[in-house]
Amino acid sequence: xxxxxxxxxxxxxxxxxxxxxxVAQALNLKQREGLKPVLLWVGILMAASMVVSLGHLGSPLxxxxxxxxxxxxxxxxxxxxxxxxxxxxxxxxxxxxxxxAGEGVKAISGxxxxxxGILALISMANIYVHTILPxxxxxxxxxxxxxxxxxxxxxxxxxxxxxxxxEGQQGMLKITGxxxxxxxxxxLLSLPPYLASLSAGPVAAQETARLLLGAAPxxxxxxxxxxxxxxxxxxxxxxxxxxxxxxxxxQWLYGALALLVLAELASRYLFYAxxxxxxxxxx
Amino acid sequence: xxxQLGFHVQQDRCIGCFTCQIACKDKNDLExxxxxxxxxxxxxxxxxxTGNNAFRADVYAYWISLSCNHCQDPPCVKNCPTGAMxxxxxxxIVFVDQNKCIGCRYCVWSCPYGAPQYNPQxxxxxxxxxxxxxxxxxxxxxxxxxxxxxxxDFGPLDELKxxxxxxxxxxxxxxxxxxxxxxxxxxxxxxxxxx
Ligand code: SF4
Ligand code: SF4
Numbered sequence: 001x002x003x004x005x006x007x008x009x010x011x012x013x014x015x016x017x018x019x020x021x022x023v024a025q026a027l028n029l030k031q032r033e034g035l036k037p038v039l040l041w042v043g044i045l046m047a048a049s050m051v052v053s054l055g056h057l058g059s060p061l062x063x064x065x066x067x068x069x070x071x072x073x074x075x076x077x078x079x080x081x082x083x084x085x086x087x088x089x090x091x092x093x094x095x096x097x098x099x100x101a102g103e104g105v106k107a108i109s110g111x112x113x114x115x116x117g118i119l120a121l122i123s124m125a126n127i128y129v130h131t132i133l134p135x136x137x138x139x140x141x142x143x144x145x146x147x148x149x150x151x152x153x154x155x156x157x158x159x160x161x162x163x164x165x166x167e168g169q170q171g172m173l174k175i176t177g178x179x180x181x182x183x184x185x186x187x188l189l190s191l192p193p194y195l196a197s198l199s200a201g202p203v204a205a206q207e208t209a210r211l212l213l214g215a216a217p218x219x220x221x222x223x224x225x226x227x228x229x230x231x232x233x234x235x236x237x238x239x240x241x242x243x244x245x246x247x248x249x250x251q252w253l254y255g256a257l258a259l260l261v262l263a264e265l266a267s268r269y270l271f272y273a274x275x276x277x278x279x280x281x282x283x
Numbered sequence: 284x285x286x287q288l289g290f291h292v293q294q295d296r297c298i299g300c301f302t303c304q305i306a307c308k309d310k311n312d313l314e315x316x317x318x319x320x321x322x323x324x325x326x327x328x329x330x331x332x333t334g335n336n337a338f339r340a341d342v343y344a345y346w347i348s349l350s351c352n353h354c355q356d357p358p359c360v361k362n363c364p365t366g367a368m369x370x371x372x373x374x375x376i377v378f379v380d381q382n383k384c385i386g387c388r389y390c391v392w393s394c395p396y397g398a399p400q401y402n403p404q405x406x407x408x409x410x411x412x413x414x415x416x417x418x419x420x421x422x423x424x425x426x427x428x429x430x431x432x433x434x435x436d437f438g439p440l441d442e443l444k445x446x447x448x449x450x451x452x453x454x455x456x457x458x459x460x461x462x463x464x465x466x467x468x469x470x471x472x473x474x475x476x477x478x
Contacts, residue, residue, distance in 0.1 A: 058386015058406025065365040065385055075364040075389050130362060131392040132457075277397065 004272040006055030011124060012152070012261075012268055013049030014082060015145060017042050018117030019153020020160075021089065023179065025110045027157065027172060032096065032106055037164040038157060039093050046086050074126040081120035088113035121149055133275045134205035140194040143186060144271070148264050151183035151230060155260050158234075159253045173241055173249070177234040180260070184230035187267075188223060204276045211274045222266035229259025287355060287375035288413060289440040289465030290427075291447050292348055294474060297434045299324060299346035306429030307350070310414065317400040319411040320350040320426050325455040325474070343473035347455065348435065350426065351398035351411040352464030353377045359390035359399055368399075368408075371415075374439075375465060378412035381405070395457040396464070413437070443467050452476060 021042045028035050054060040067083075069076045092109040095101045125145040128136035158176035162169055198209035212219060233256035240248035299322060307313075307320040326344035333339050353370075357377050360368045367383035368390050370376070379390075379399070386406040390399040399410045414424035422428070427435045436443065443449070449467030451459040453474040468474075 056387065058388070058401065058403070058408075059384065062365070062383070062385035065367075065383060066387065067364070068366045068383075069364050072361040073364045073389070075362060075387060079364065127362075127389070130358070131389075132358070132395045133392060136392075275392075277392075 004056065006052055008265070008268045008272055010049050010053040010056065011145070012148065012264055013045050013052065014124070015121060015149040016152040016156060017045035017049060018085065018114070018121055019149035019151070020045065020156050021085075021110075021117050021153070022114040022149075023153045023157045023176070025107075025114050027161075027175060029107075032103060032110075034161055034165060035110070036096060038160045039089070039096060041156065041160060043086070043089050043093060046082070046089065050082065050086065074123050074130055078120055078123035078127055081116055081123055085113055085117040085120050088116050121145055131275075133208075133277060134198060134201055135208040135271070135275045138194065138197065140190055141271075143190050144267070147183040147186045148268070151180050151187075151226075151260055152264060154179035154183070155230070155234070155253070155257050158237075159257050162250060162253055170238075170241060173234075173238050177238055180230045180234050180256070184226045184260075187226065191223070207276045208274045211276065212270065215270055215273070218266050218270055222263045222270070225259045225263035225266070229256045229263060233259060286439040286441060287465050288353060288437060289443055289467060290350070290352070291436040291438075291443045291449060291467045291469070293432075293434045293436070293447070293469050294345065294347060294453070295469060295471045296432050297322075297346040297348060297471075298432055300431065302429045302431055303348050303426035303435060306425045307411070310425035311409070313400075313409075314402070314404065317402060317409070319398075319400065319409070320348060321397075322346055322348045345471035345474045347453070347468075347474070348426070349396060349398075349456075349466075351377060351394075352396055352451075352462070352466045353411075353413060355463035355465060356461070358393040358395075358462060362389045362393045364389060374413075376413045376415055377410075378415065379408055379410055381407045381409065384408055395462060440465050440467070450476075 020038065024035055024038045024042070054063055057063060066079045067076050070080055088109065092106070092113050095106050095109050125142045128141045131137055154176040158173060161172055195209055195212065198205045233252050237249050237252035237256065240252055301322050304318060304320050304322045308318060311319055313319065324344055324346055326342070328342040330338040330340050353375055354377065355375065357370060360370050360377060364387060365383045365385055367380045369378065369380065371378065384407040386401065386408065388401055388408065390408055391401055399408045402409050417424060424437055427437050444467060447467055447469055449469045451464050451466050451468065453468055453470045454476060455474065
Protein backbone atom coordinates (compact mmCIF):
# COMPACT_ATOMS: atom_id res chain seq x y z
CA UNK A 1 0.00 0.00 0.00
CA UNK A 2 3.02 2.23 -0.32
CA UNK A 3 4.61 4.22 2.46
CA UNK A 4 1.92 5.07 4.97
CA UNK A 5 4.18 6.85 7.45
CA UNK A 6 1.33 8.73 9.11
CA UNK A 7 -0.40 5.43 9.84
CA UNK A 8 2.81 3.70 10.95
CA UNK A 9 3.37 6.42 13.57
CA UNK A 10 -0.28 6.83 14.51
CA UNK A 11 -0.84 3.14 15.25
CA UNK A 12 2.44 2.76 17.15
CA UNK A 13 1.96 5.87 19.30
CA UNK A 14 -1.67 5.03 20.09
CA UNK A 15 -0.78 1.43 20.98
CA UNK A 16 2.09 2.58 23.19
CA UNK A 17 -0.18 5.04 24.96
CA UNK A 18 -2.96 2.53 25.63
CA UNK A 19 -0.45 -0.14 26.63
CA UNK A 20 1.18 2.26 29.09
CA UNK A 21 -2.18 3.20 30.60
CA UNK A 22 -3.31 -0.36 31.10
CA VAL A 23 0.03 -1.61 32.45
CA ALA A 24 0.17 1.39 34.79
CA GLN A 25 -3.30 0.67 36.17
CA ALA A 26 -2.59 -3.01 36.59
CA LEU A 27 0.71 -2.45 38.41
CA ASN A 28 -0.68 0.16 40.79
CA LEU A 29 -3.66 -1.65 42.16
CA LYS A 30 -2.64 -1.07 45.78
CA GLN A 31 -1.19 2.39 45.86
CA ARG A 32 -1.60 5.05 43.21
CA GLU A 33 1.45 7.14 44.03
CA GLY A 34 3.53 5.50 41.31
CA LEU A 35 1.09 6.54 38.62
CA LYS A 36 1.60 10.26 38.48
CA PRO A 37 4.87 10.51 36.55
CA VAL A 38 3.61 7.87 34.12
CA LEU A 39 0.20 9.32 33.33
CA LEU A 40 1.51 12.48 31.72
CA TRP A 41 3.18 10.34 29.04
CA VAL A 42 -0.03 8.48 28.28
CA GLY A 43 -1.57 11.81 27.30
CA ILE A 44 1.44 13.11 25.40
CA LEU A 45 1.66 9.93 23.30
CA MET A 46 -2.06 9.83 22.56
CA ALA A 47 -2.19 13.53 21.64
CA ALA A 48 0.79 13.06 19.33
CA SER A 49 -0.81 10.01 17.72
CA MET A 50 -4.03 11.85 17.00
CA VAL A 51 -2.22 14.80 15.45
CA VAL A 52 -0.09 12.49 13.30
CA SER A 53 -3.17 10.57 12.13
CA LEU A 54 -4.45 13.70 10.41
CA GLY A 55 -1.50 13.35 8.04
CA HIS A 56 -3.19 10.34 6.45
CA LEU A 57 -6.36 12.21 5.54
CA GLY A 58 -6.78 13.89 2.18
CA SER A 59 -9.05 16.46 3.84
CA PRO A 60 -7.88 16.74 7.47
CA LEU A 61 -10.32 19.53 8.29
CA UNK A 62 -13.17 17.06 7.92
CA UNK A 63 -11.68 14.71 10.54
CA UNK A 64 -14.55 15.16 13.04
CA UNK A 65 -16.91 13.67 10.44
CA UNK A 66 -15.03 10.38 10.84
CA UNK A 67 -17.31 9.37 13.72
CA UNK A 68 -20.53 9.60 11.72
CA UNK A 69 -20.78 5.91 10.87
CA UNK A 70 -20.37 4.13 14.21
CA UNK A 71 -23.07 1.69 13.17
CA UNK A 72 -21.01 -0.18 10.59
CA UNK A 73 -17.54 1.35 10.25
CA UNK A 74 -14.64 0.15 12.39
CA UNK A 75 -12.78 3.28 11.39
CA UNK A 76 -15.51 5.41 12.97
CA UNK A 77 -15.36 3.26 16.09
CA UNK A 78 -11.60 3.58 16.27
CA UNK A 79 -11.71 7.37 16.13
CA UNK A 80 -14.58 7.48 18.62
CA UNK A 81 -12.88 5.26 21.20
CA UNK A 82 -9.49 6.94 20.69
CA UNK A 83 -11.01 10.34 21.36
CA UNK A 84 -12.95 8.98 24.34
CA UNK A 85 -9.77 7.40 25.68
CA UNK A 86 -8.09 10.78 25.52
CA UNK A 87 -10.96 12.58 27.26
CA UNK A 88 -11.18 9.93 30.00
CA UNK A 89 -7.43 10.10 30.43
CA UNK A 90 -7.75 13.87 30.98
CA UNK A 91 -10.41 13.29 33.64
CA UNK A 92 -8.30 10.66 35.35
CA UNK A 93 -5.18 12.81 35.20
CA UNK A 94 -7.02 15.72 36.76
CA UNK A 95 -8.43 13.51 39.53
CA UNK A 96 -5.03 12.00 40.31
CA UNK A 97 -3.14 15.27 40.44
CA UNK A 98 -5.42 18.01 41.52
CA UNK A 99 -8.13 16.62 43.74
CA UNK A 100 -8.59 14.88 47.05
CA ALA A 101 -10.88 12.33 45.42
CA GLY A 102 -10.80 8.89 47.02
CA GLU A 103 -8.59 6.09 45.76
CA GLY A 104 -11.61 4.22 44.50
CA VAL A 105 -12.81 7.05 42.27
CA LYS A 106 -9.33 7.52 40.87
CA ALA A 107 -8.96 3.82 40.18
CA ILE A 108 -12.34 3.62 38.45
CA SER A 109 -11.59 6.60 36.23
CA GLY A 110 -8.20 5.11 35.35
CA UNK A 111 -9.67 1.74 34.44
CA UNK A 112 -12.47 3.35 32.46
CA UNK A 113 -9.89 5.17 30.35
CA UNK A 114 -7.87 1.98 29.97
CA UNK A 115 -10.96 0.05 28.92
CA UNK A 116 -11.82 2.66 26.31
CA GLY A 117 -8.23 2.45 25.07
CA ILE A 118 -8.57 -1.30 24.67
CA LEU A 119 -11.77 -0.80 22.64
CA ALA A 120 -9.84 1.66 20.45
CA LEU A 121 -7.15 -0.98 19.85
CA ILE A 122 -9.72 -3.65 19.02
CA SER A 123 -11.39 -1.29 16.54
CA MET A 124 -8.02 -0.37 15.06
CA ALA A 125 -7.19 -4.01 14.38
CA ASN A 126 -10.64 -4.64 12.94
CA ILE A 127 -10.20 -1.83 10.41
CA TYR A 128 -7.45 -3.83 8.75
CA VAL A 129 -9.11 -7.19 9.20
CA HIS A 130 -12.14 -5.85 7.28
CA THR A 131 -10.22 -4.85 4.15
CA ILE A 132 -9.58 -7.00 1.10
CA LEU A 133 -5.79 -7.02 1.54
CA PRO A 134 -4.44 -10.49 2.36
CA UNK A 135 -1.58 -8.97 4.39
CA UNK A 136 -4.05 -7.42 6.79
CA UNK A 137 -7.20 -9.49 6.93
CA UNK A 138 -5.87 -12.26 9.19
CA UNK A 139 -5.81 -12.77 12.95
CA UNK A 140 -2.13 -11.82 12.77
CA UNK A 141 -3.20 -8.15 12.71
CA UNK A 142 -5.03 -8.56 16.04
CA UNK A 143 -2.09 -10.36 17.58
CA UNK A 144 0.52 -7.86 16.41
CA UNK A 145 -1.45 -4.78 17.45
CA UNK A 146 -2.18 -6.05 20.96
CA UNK A 147 1.30 -7.41 21.61
CA UNK A 148 2.85 -4.16 20.39
CA UNK A 149 0.74 -2.31 22.96
CA UNK A 150 1.87 -4.76 25.61
CA UNK A 151 5.57 -4.64 24.75
CA UNK A 152 5.88 -0.88 24.29
CA UNK A 153 3.56 -0.11 27.21
CA UNK A 154 5.44 -2.40 29.60
CA UNK A 155 8.93 -1.25 28.67
CA UNK A 156 8.00 2.44 28.77
CA UNK A 157 6.34 1.89 32.14
CA UNK A 158 9.52 0.26 33.42
CA UNK A 159 11.64 3.20 32.27
CA UNK A 160 9.32 5.87 33.69
CA UNK A 161 8.64 4.09 36.97
CA UNK A 162 12.30 3.32 37.46
CA UNK A 163 13.31 6.90 36.81
CA UNK A 164 10.90 8.20 39.39
CA UNK A 165 11.21 5.75 42.28
CA UNK A 166 14.63 4.60 43.16
CA GLU A 167 13.93 2.02 45.88
CA GLY A 168 12.29 -1.40 45.93
CA GLN A 169 11.78 -1.83 42.23
CA GLN A 170 12.63 -5.47 41.83
CA GLY A 171 9.01 -6.59 41.63
CA MET A 172 8.10 -3.96 39.06
CA LEU A 173 11.13 -4.75 36.92
CA LYS A 174 10.34 -8.45 37.04
CA ILE A 175 6.71 -8.04 36.02
CA THR A 176 7.35 -5.57 33.21
CA GLY A 177 10.21 -7.80 32.04
CA UNK A 178 7.91 -10.81 31.92
CA UNK A 179 5.21 -8.84 30.06
CA UNK A 180 7.74 -7.68 27.48
CA UNK A 181 9.09 -11.17 26.96
CA UNK A 182 5.57 -12.57 26.54
CA UNK A 183 4.78 -9.92 23.91
CA UNK A 184 8.00 -10.43 21.96
CA UNK A 185 7.66 -14.20 22.10
CA UNK A 186 4.09 -14.12 20.77
CA UNK A 187 5.18 -11.90 17.88
CA LEU A 188 8.07 -14.18 17.00
CA LEU A 189 5.99 -17.34 17.22
CA SER A 190 3.18 -15.99 15.06
CA LEU A 191 5.44 -14.90 12.21
CA PRO A 192 6.14 -18.33 10.66
CA PRO A 193 2.46 -19.40 10.49
CA TYR A 194 1.58 -15.97 9.05
CA LEU A 195 4.22 -16.28 6.33
CA ALA A 196 3.20 -19.87 5.62
CA SER A 197 -0.48 -19.02 5.26
CA LEU A 198 0.32 -16.12 2.92
CA SER A 199 2.50 -18.30 0.72
CA ALA A 200 -0.28 -20.87 0.49
CA GLY A 201 -2.94 -18.24 -0.28
CA PRO A 202 -4.21 -16.63 -3.49
CA VAL A 203 -2.03 -14.56 -5.84
CA ALA A 204 -2.11 -11.30 -3.85
CA ALA A 205 -1.26 -13.17 -0.65
CA GLN A 206 1.68 -14.82 -2.36
CA GLU A 207 2.78 -11.41 -3.60
CA THR A 208 2.67 -10.17 0.00
CA ALA A 209 4.79 -13.13 1.10
CA ARG A 210 7.21 -12.45 -1.75
CA LEU A 211 7.54 -8.78 -0.71
CA LEU A 212 8.11 -9.81 2.90
CA LEU A 213 10.82 -12.25 1.91
CA GLY A 214 12.33 -9.61 -0.39
CA ALA A 215 12.49 -7.35 2.64
CA ALA A 216 14.08 -10.15 4.67
CA PRO A 217 16.88 -7.90 6.01
CA UNK A 218 14.32 -5.51 7.55
CA UNK A 219 12.27 -8.44 8.82
CA UNK A 220 15.26 -10.14 10.44
CA UNK A 221 16.53 -6.79 11.74
CA UNK A 222 13.23 -6.04 13.45
CA UNK A 223 12.97 -9.50 15.03
CA UNK A 224 16.60 -9.44 16.18
CA UNK A 225 16.15 -6.02 17.77
CA UNK A 226 13.01 -7.24 19.51
CA UNK A 227 14.83 -10.23 20.98
CA UNK A 228 17.81 -8.13 22.00
CA UNK A 229 15.75 -5.32 23.50
CA UNK A 230 12.82 -7.27 24.87
CA UNK A 231 14.58 -10.34 26.20
CA UNK A 232 18.32 -9.69 26.62
CA UNK A 233 18.28 -6.06 27.77
CA UNK A 234 15.36 -6.45 30.19
CA UNK A 235 17.10 -9.45 31.73
CA UNK A 236 20.35 -7.49 32.06
CA UNK A 237 18.47 -4.58 33.65
CA UNK A 238 16.98 -6.90 36.25
CA UNK A 239 20.33 -8.54 36.95
CA UNK A 240 22.06 -5.18 37.28
CA UNK A 241 19.41 -4.15 39.77
CA UNK A 242 19.94 -7.27 41.81
CA UNK A 243 23.66 -6.51 41.93
CA UNK A 244 22.95 -2.99 43.15
CA UNK A 245 24.36 -1.49 40.00
CA UNK A 246 21.40 0.84 39.79
CA UNK A 247 23.04 3.11 37.27
CA UNK A 248 23.44 0.23 34.85
CA UNK A 249 19.83 -0.83 35.38
CA UNK A 250 18.64 2.50 34.02
CA GLN A 251 20.93 2.27 31.02
CA TRP A 252 19.81 -1.24 30.12
CA LEU A 253 16.20 -0.13 30.40
CA TYR A 254 16.70 2.87 28.14
CA GLY A 255 18.52 0.62 25.70
CA ALA A 256 15.66 -1.88 25.75
CA LEU A 257 13.11 0.88 25.12
CA ALA A 258 15.11 2.25 22.18
CA LEU A 259 15.58 -1.18 20.59
CA LEU A 260 11.95 -2.18 21.03
CA VAL A 261 10.67 1.07 19.54
CA LEU A 262 12.96 0.55 16.55
CA ALA A 263 11.90 -3.09 16.22
CA GLU A 264 8.19 -2.28 16.25
CA LEU A 265 8.74 0.64 13.88
CA ALA A 266 10.48 -1.62 11.37
CA SER A 267 7.84 -4.33 11.52
CA ARG A 268 4.97 -1.85 11.35
CA TYR A 269 6.59 -0.28 8.31
CA LEU A 270 6.61 -3.71 6.67
CA PHE A 271 2.97 -4.25 7.63
CA TYR A 272 1.95 -1.27 5.52
CA ALA A 273 4.52 -1.73 2.76
CA UNK A 274 3.33 -5.28 2.07
CA UNK A 275 -0.39 -4.55 1.83
CA UNK A 276 -1.03 -5.82 -1.69
CA UNK A 277 -4.46 -5.48 -3.18
CA UNK A 278 -6.21 -8.53 -4.62
CA UNK A 279 -7.28 -6.38 -7.55
CA UNK A 280 -4.29 -7.34 -9.66
CA UNK A 281 -3.58 -4.73 -12.31
CA UNK A 282 -6.35 -2.74 -10.59
CA UNK A 283 -8.90 -5.31 -11.60
CA UNK B 284 -38.95 2.01 -7.71
CA UNK B 285 -36.87 0.82 -10.61
CA UNK B 286 -35.03 -1.78 -8.51
CA GLN B 287 -31.30 -2.32 -8.41
CA LEU B 288 -29.59 -0.89 -11.48
CA GLY B 289 -26.71 -2.77 -13.05
CA PHE B 290 -24.53 -3.11 -16.12
CA HIS B 291 -24.49 -5.88 -18.67
CA VAL B 292 -21.23 -6.59 -20.48
CA GLN B 293 -21.45 -8.59 -23.71
CA GLN B 294 -17.84 -9.59 -23.15
CA ASP B 295 -17.52 -11.94 -26.13
CA ARG B 296 -18.07 -8.95 -28.38
CA CYS B 297 -15.59 -6.52 -26.75
CA ILE B 298 -12.70 -5.57 -29.06
CA GLY B 299 -10.70 -3.64 -26.46
CA CYS B 300 -11.05 -0.26 -28.16
CA PHE B 301 -11.11 1.64 -24.84
CA THR B 302 -13.90 3.96 -26.03
CA CYS B 303 -15.97 3.41 -22.85
CA GLN B 304 -12.96 4.15 -20.65
CA ILE B 305 -12.24 7.36 -22.52
CA ALA B 306 -15.87 8.46 -22.61
CA CYS B 307 -16.02 7.99 -18.84
CA LYS B 308 -12.74 9.82 -18.28
CA ASP B 309 -14.02 12.69 -20.39
CA LYS B 310 -17.44 12.81 -18.75
CA ASN B 311 -15.93 12.89 -15.26
CA ASP B 312 -12.98 15.07 -16.25
CA LEU B 313 -10.46 12.72 -14.62
CA GLU B 314 -6.74 13.35 -14.22
CA UNK B 315 -4.13 10.85 -15.40
CA UNK B 316 -4.06 7.87 -13.03
CA UNK B 317 -7.76 7.88 -12.15
CA UNK B 318 -10.29 5.77 -14.01
CA UNK B 319 -13.90 5.17 -13.06
CA UNK B 320 -14.23 2.61 -15.87
CA UNK B 321 -11.31 0.50 -17.03
CA UNK B 322 -10.71 -1.87 -19.87
CA UNK B 323 -8.25 -4.62 -19.01
CA UNK B 324 -6.76 -7.45 -20.99
CA UNK B 325 -6.56 -10.80 -19.29
CA UNK B 326 -4.26 -13.26 -21.04
CA UNK B 327 -2.77 -16.65 -20.27
CA UNK B 328 -2.10 -20.16 -21.51
CA UNK B 329 0.95 -21.29 -23.45
CA UNK B 330 2.37 -23.84 -25.86
CA UNK B 331 2.51 -27.52 -25.06
CA UNK B 332 4.86 -29.83 -26.90
CA THR B 333 2.94 -32.75 -28.33
CA GLY B 334 5.98 -34.66 -29.66
CA ASN B 335 7.76 -34.67 -33.03
CA ASN B 336 8.60 -30.97 -32.63
CA ALA B 337 4.91 -30.17 -32.80
CA PHE B 338 3.28 -27.73 -30.41
CA ARG B 339 -0.28 -27.11 -29.44
CA ALA B 340 -1.18 -23.51 -28.71
CA ASP B 341 -3.67 -22.88 -25.97
CA VAL B 342 -3.03 -19.21 -25.43
CA TYR B 343 -6.01 -17.02 -24.80
CA ALA B 344 -6.75 -13.35 -24.25
CA TYR B 345 -9.92 -11.42 -23.59
CA TRP B 346 -11.00 -7.95 -22.61
CA ILE B 347 -13.07 -6.94 -19.67
CA SER B 348 -14.61 -3.51 -19.16
CA LEU B 349 -15.48 -2.80 -15.53
CA SER B 350 -16.56 0.14 -13.42
CA CYS B 351 -18.03 0.17 -9.93
CA ASN B 352 -20.54 -2.67 -9.78
CA HIS B 353 -22.93 -0.88 -7.41
CA CYS B 354 -22.81 -3.96 -5.23
CA GLN B 355 -25.83 -5.10 -3.26
CA ASP B 356 -23.65 -5.69 -0.19
CA PRO B 357 -21.05 -2.94 -0.64
CA PRO B 358 -18.12 -3.03 1.83
CA CYS B 359 -17.12 0.48 0.70
CA VAL B 360 -20.38 1.87 2.09
CA LYS B 361 -20.20 -0.21 5.25
CA ASN B 362 -16.62 0.82 6.05
CA CYS B 363 -16.78 4.52 5.11
CA PRO B 364 -16.51 6.37 8.43
CA THR B 365 -18.27 9.56 7.34
CA GLY B 366 -21.26 8.26 5.42
CA ALA B 367 -19.87 9.93 2.29
CA MET B 368 -20.05 6.64 0.41
CA UNK B 369 -23.68 5.70 0.16
CA UNK B 370 -26.14 3.46 -1.63
CA UNK B 371 -29.20 5.17 -3.06
CA UNK B 372 -32.26 3.24 -1.83
CA UNK B 373 -34.40 3.76 -4.93
CA UNK B 374 -32.04 2.24 -7.52
CA UNK B 375 -29.04 0.92 -5.57
CA ILE B 376 -26.55 3.34 -7.13
CA VAL B 377 -23.43 3.62 -4.95
CA PHE B 378 -21.88 7.08 -5.00
CA VAL B 379 -19.61 9.39 -2.97
CA ASP B 380 -20.82 12.67 -1.56
CA GLN B 381 -17.56 14.57 -1.87
CA ASN B 382 -18.72 17.23 0.58
CA LYS B 383 -18.61 14.58 3.28
CA CYS B 384 -15.55 12.59 2.13
CA ILE B 385 -12.38 13.17 4.19
CA GLY B 386 -10.02 11.22 1.95
CA CYS B 387 -9.26 8.43 4.43
CA ARG B 388 -9.21 5.90 1.56
CA TYR B 389 -10.81 3.14 3.61
CA CYS B 390 -13.20 2.55 0.70
CA VAL B 391 -10.18 1.97 -1.56
CA TRP B 392 -8.97 -0.77 0.80
CA SER B 393 -12.44 -2.29 0.91
CA CYS B 394 -13.42 -2.68 -2.75
CA PRO B 395 -12.28 -5.90 -4.43
CA TYR B 396 -12.83 -4.30 -7.86
CA GLY B 397 -10.52 -1.30 -7.39
CA ALA B 398 -13.40 1.06 -8.15
CA PRO B 399 -12.97 4.01 -5.73
CA GLN B 400 -10.30 6.37 -7.03
CA TYR B 401 -8.38 8.69 -4.75
CA ASN B 402 -7.95 12.18 -6.16
CA PRO B 403 -4.86 13.75 -4.57
CA GLN B 404 -5.66 17.19 -6.01
CA UNK B 405 -8.76 17.57 -3.86
CA UNK B 406 -7.90 15.01 -1.16
CA UNK B 407 -11.12 13.08 -1.75
CA UNK B 408 -12.31 9.92 -3.41
CA UNK B 409 -14.38 9.77 -6.59
CA UNK B 410 -16.00 6.88 -8.41
CA UNK B 411 -18.58 5.81 -10.97
CA UNK B 412 -22.01 7.11 -9.95
CA UNK B 413 -23.78 5.53 -12.91
CA UNK B 414 -23.89 9.02 -14.49
CA UNK B 415 -26.88 9.72 -12.28
CA UNK B 416 -27.10 13.27 -13.71
CA UNK B 417 -27.54 11.84 -17.22
CA UNK B 418 -30.00 9.19 -16.00
CA UNK B 419 -32.08 11.97 -14.42
CA UNK B 420 -32.30 13.57 -17.87
CA UNK B 421 -33.38 10.28 -19.37
CA UNK B 422 -30.03 9.68 -21.07
CA UNK B 423 -27.71 6.68 -20.99
CA UNK B 424 -24.51 6.52 -18.93
CA UNK B 425 -21.57 7.89 -20.99
CA UNK B 426 -19.84 4.50 -21.33
CA UNK B 427 -22.97 2.73 -22.55
CA UNK B 428 -23.68 5.46 -25.09
CA UNK B 429 -20.11 5.45 -26.39
CA UNK B 430 -19.47 1.74 -26.99
CA UNK B 431 -19.31 1.18 -30.78
CA UNK B 432 -19.80 -2.59 -30.40
CA UNK B 433 -22.92 -2.37 -28.20
CA UNK B 434 -21.07 -4.35 -25.54
CA UNK B 435 -22.40 -2.31 -22.64
CA ASP B 436 -25.98 -2.03 -21.55
CA PHE B 437 -27.62 -0.98 -18.32
CA GLY B 438 -30.96 -1.22 -16.58
CA PRO B 439 -32.72 -2.84 -13.65
CA LEU B 440 -30.77 -5.99 -12.87
CA ASP B 441 -33.76 -8.33 -13.09
CA GLU B 442 -34.65 -6.99 -16.54
CA LEU B 443 -31.05 -7.41 -17.72
CA LYS B 444 -31.11 -10.96 -16.40
CA UNK B 445 -34.24 -11.73 -18.45
CA UNK B 446 -32.83 -10.10 -21.55
CA UNK B 447 -29.29 -11.51 -21.52
CA UNK B 448 -28.82 -14.11 -18.79
CA UNK B 449 -25.15 -13.81 -17.96
CA UNK B 450 -23.06 -14.27 -14.83
CA UNK B 451 -21.35 -12.13 -12.21
CA UNK B 452 -18.28 -14.34 -12.06
CA UNK B 453 -15.71 -14.95 -14.78
CA UNK B 454 -12.06 -15.98 -14.67
CA UNK B 455 -9.98 -13.12 -13.31
CA UNK B 456 -12.69 -11.48 -11.22
CA UNK B 457 -12.92 -11.72 -7.43
CA UNK B 458 -15.49 -13.92 -5.68
CA UNK B 459 -18.90 -12.22 -6.11
CA UNK B 460 -20.34 -13.69 -2.92
CA UNK B 461 -18.70 -11.14 -0.66
CA UNK B 462 -20.11 -7.98 -2.28
CA UNK B 463 -22.89 -9.20 -4.62
CA UNK B 464 -21.93 -7.01 -7.61
CA UNK B 465 -24.78 -5.74 -9.81
CA UNK B 466 -23.15 -6.85 -13.01
CA UNK B 467 -24.04 -9.45 -15.61
CA UNK B 468 -21.44 -10.65 -18.04
CA UNK B 469 -22.01 -12.76 -21.10
CA UNK B 470 -18.54 -14.27 -21.02
CA UNK B 471 -15.94 -14.61 -23.71
CA UNK B 472 -15.49 -18.34 -24.37
CA UNK B 473 -12.14 -18.39 -22.54
CA UNK B 474 -13.38 -16.32 -19.63
CA UNK B 475 -16.27 -18.55 -18.62
CA UNK B 476 -15.69 -20.50 -15.44
CA UNK B 477 -15.12 -24.20 -15.77
CA UNK B 478 -13.54 -23.89 -19.20
S1 SF4 C 1 -17.61 -2.26 -6.89
FE1 SF4 C 1 -16.41 -1.55 -5.14
S2 SF4 C 1 -16.90 0.63 -4.96
FE2 SF4 C 1 -18.50 -0.29 -6.24
S3 SF4 C 1 -20.14 -0.83 -4.77
FE3 SF4 C 1 -18.85 -2.66 -5.05
S4 SF4 C 1 -17.39 -2.53 -3.36
FE4 SF4 C 1 -18.27 -0.47 -3.56
S1 SF4 D 1 -12.17 8.17 1.34
FE1 SF4 D 1 -14.12 9.27 1.53
S2 SF4 D 1 -15.66 7.92 0.63
FE2 SF4 D 1 -13.83 6.69 0.98
S3 SF4 D 1 -14.13 5.76 3.01
FE3 SF4 D 1 -13.00 7.67 3.38
S4 SF4 D 1 -14.54 9.23 3.74
FE4 SF4 D 1 -15.61 7.46 2.83
